[in-house]
Amino acid sequence: MGADPDGAPVGRRVVLGLLGLGALGVVAGSKVQQGLSELLAPIQLRDPTGFTSLVPLGNTWRYYSVTGAVAPRDATSYALKVSGLVERPTTYALADLEALPQLSFTDTFQCVTGWHVPDVPWTGVRLSDLLDRAAPTDAAVGVRMRSFDGVYSVNMTLDQARADDVVVALAMYGKPVTHDHGGPVRIYSGSMYGYKSTKWLSEIEVTATNDPGYWEDRGYPLDGFIGE
Numbered sequence: 291m292g293a294d295p296d297g298a299p300v301g302r303r304v305v306l307g308l309l310g311l312g313a314l315g316v317v318a319g320s321k322v323q324q325g326l327s328e329l330l331a332p333i334q335l336r337d338p339t340g341f342t343s344l345v346p347l348g349n350t351w352r353y354y355s356v357t358g359a360v361a362p363r364d365a366t367s368y369a370l371k372v373s374g375l376v377e378r379p380t381t382y383a384l385a386d387l388e389a390l391p392q393l394s395f396t397d398t399f400q401c402v403t404g405w406h407v408p409d410v411p412w413t414g415v416r417l418s419d420l421l422d423r424a425a426p427t428d429a430a431v432g433v434r435m436r437s438f439d440g441v442y443s444v445n446m447t448l449d450q451a452r453a454d455d456v457v458v459a460l461a462m463y464g465k466p467v468t469h470d471h472g473g474p475v476r477i478y479s480g481s482m483y484g485y486k487s488t489k490w491l492s493e494i495e496v497t498a499t500n501d502p503g504y505w506e507d508r509g510y511p512l513d514g515f516i517g518e
């Protein structure tokens with residue numbers, strides 16, 4: 291632990307400096323905090339100690355990755371597989387997803403650990419559209435959403451995955467989803483806590499059972515509905 295893939299771990303001096311900046315953010319208000327939060331993104335992704343979570347950020351984004359740094363994918367290297375118990379397994383390129391009907395809505399992003407970000411605009415393809423196109427078989431019960439970080443996954447029941455507010459998100463704030471937010475493609479589920487929204491989405495597998503994923507194996511509820 292401690293060493294990042296590029297070499298140096300986040301040092302004590304950096305962390306102490308950031309704590310000072312965080313205090314400044316509290317005084318200066320949310321504009322500065324948003325800027326700080328973006329500045330911290332690459333450090334948070336490489337900070338396995340969690341020290342940067344001590345910085346008081348207010349209602350701004352944290353940037354989570356259970357695997358540390360993730361190798362980026364772009365329009366040429368990205369692919370999304372829809373697999374498992376379906377009549378029509380399909381692999382989508384980014385352009386294929388962009389060509390499908392898009393749903394846009396604004397919603398509060400809520401992490402189960404307590405932080406939230408109000409009024410986040412999302413645009414994406416409804417997961418139910420992709421499932422309809424794939425045609426789940428009668429044996430289908432669950433949907434597993436995997437990440438190209440190679441580790442993260444999350445399950446929903448087929449019914450939960452078909453809800454109106456579950457999207458395969460291509461844009462946030464009117465721009466392509468950034469790498470730090472799990473781009474080029476991530477899940478967003480409006481009714482559920484953030485851990486149900488797989489970043490760096492690479493596969494949607496329709497399954498016969500609704501199995502626990504990464505955080506559910508570590509104690510988070512299998513039904514991730516906000517407020518339950």
Ligand SMILES: Nc1nc2c(c(=O)[nH]1)N[C@H]1C(S)=C(S)[C@@H](COP(=O)(O)O)O[C@H]1N2
Binds near residue numbers: 351471488
């Ligand atoms: N691949 C992957 N997806 C993930 C996570 C992660 O660590 N890895 N963290 C989850 C959790 S707990 C939250 S709150 C959100 C955070 O999204 P953000 O990093 O865009 O703020 O991503 C979710 N999806």
Ligand SMILES: [Mo]
Binds near residue numbers: 401402485
């Ligand atoms: Mo979270």
